[in-house]
Amino acid sequence: MLNLSFVKTFVTLVETGSYVETGKILGLSQPTVSQQIRKLEITLGTSLIHRSNSASTPTQHGRAVLPHARALLKSSEKFVMAAEGNHVSLGCSNNIATYYISSNLKKFVDHEVDPISWDIRSTTNPEIGDLLENGEIDIAATEWADPRPGTIIKPWRREPLVVVVSPTHSLAGEKFISIKKLMNLELIGGEHGSGTGTLLNKALGAKARNLKMVKNLHSTEAVKNAVRAGLGSSIILKGAIIDEVQSGHLACLSIEGITLEKTFHLALPAELPEEALPSRLANFLTQEEKYEK
């Protein structure tokens, strides 16, 4: 079986180009470095480094293997981090991953004393619940509450939805749109399962039926592009179009008389202790955002 230390010395040897230097970095004697490379080559059955007195360069094989070697070491680090409780696998809805989570995660990482390792998986809202149940992620951030056995749900933050139109649209420049006028817009929908439809039904009641949904595209980015091109309008999370509004590529309006808000939720395994990293992240996020009833 493979020896991770040897892989590590191989990688640093390629990076430094020198056996002596590698030894110094890793705290090994120089002959040991030589020995380890030899042994690695034997277990792999191929030559990895061109032997010459002047320069130590990887062979063709060595170069081919190098990215995999790096990936292996990284994977090993993640494993150790996870074991030490300093790793979170975060699962987010596509929208949250794209537009919301990054800055919060950065703040959390800076806020923690020990270094944190993390990864993010983003997919559709319903699948996020599956991932959490299967243990593939430690904590989930979704656009609607998806209660499952063995998980607890916390409300995280409220995010307004706005009506988005092309800047050349007659309504561009207005702050509000009446429900009546909303019914006349040709609306382009986004990703399925993001809960926007349910939300509209709740806010508009029976009138939601009269909205002219002309098409569903599969991602918010595709919707934004379509609206920007004048193919229609849409109802989108405000956080997703801040840049475009600022730069004048899109115009946004609120709906007169109603507040359209999506509540983001966090979900975690139920039996998790408070001091576990996912719990700390959840607490940090909810406090940070000061969610008010």
Place this chain on the structure above:
Amino acid sequence: MLNLSFVKTFVTLVETGSYVETGKILGLSQPTVSQQIRKLEITLGTSLIHRSNSASTPTQHGRAVLPHARALLKSSEKFVMAAEGNHVSLGCSNNIATYYISSNLKKFVDHEVDPISWDIRSTTNPEIGDLLENGEIDIAATEWADPRPGTIIKPWRREPLVVVVSPTHSLAGEKFISIKKLMNLELIGGEHGSGTGTLLNKALGAKARNLKMVKNLHSTEAVKNAVRAGLGSSIILKGAIIDEVQSGHLACLSIEGITLEKTFHLALPAELPEEALPSRLANFLTQEEKYEK
């Protein structure tokens, strides 16, 4: 440093739930299994398995670490495979990855005697060239030739482009469309850098300027959805819409008088020996498709 064997025994122990069984599978004595788990726990500094005489179940920590452990082992396998020359990292344009490569790759894997490990990265055509230059992929399949220093390019296969309209469109049902009528269609473009624009300029000459490109969406799937919804028409690789045409959700036509074909290319590092896996894959693909001048 971590010992990969121990990680392996940990994973199989969780899978089997028995020390004895694990020993049998891995060819170890039962006390050795016990010892390895203990040592792993010591190096990680946490308990992984609930000690009890009846059932061996992972602790909370153990469950949290498990996916990372599996990832680590998989990463190690990939490393070994790469070293043995039985791994290819294939980079494809998004379209090729989505619609073309899978069946070919399957045939190649079946055709090889030794088991092959592989992975696919898909991104835009220009980026594929970068990946190959950086050694992050071993072979590239792109929608146009992108010659770089140190790489060789082979034509792979020709793929027709067709005009795609909604099945409710007046032209649906026709086999051909005149260039004149093509000028009247509101065309939706797809991913940037896929070479379709260049191809149209070559085929139509100055007339290409008169095409009504109303919008570029960022992926072929988005374009398909938009066309299907009647938002416009498009010019797309035929292979991307076979299913939709068959099921009647889209209609396709050829352009009268001209053949619109994209040539897919393969790119590999220049100095690669013929018996290397990427070379074998390239040869298999080009022979399979019988590319004629």
Place this chain on the structure above:
DNA sequence: ACACGTTACGGCAACCGTAAGGATT
């Protein structure tokens, strides 16, 4: 009594360091 896991201990292989030996500049 039996099945399962742990503890104890000895042999053996593997790893690392020191010292000496080429080869190239």
Place this chain on the structure above:
DNA sequence: AATCCTTACGGTTGCCGTAACGTGT
């Protein structure tokens, strides 16, 4: 001569198996 890597060899570590020992069913 100096630098860099390899070879040779001995000491130590650490891994594995056998045997003996708890413990719950």
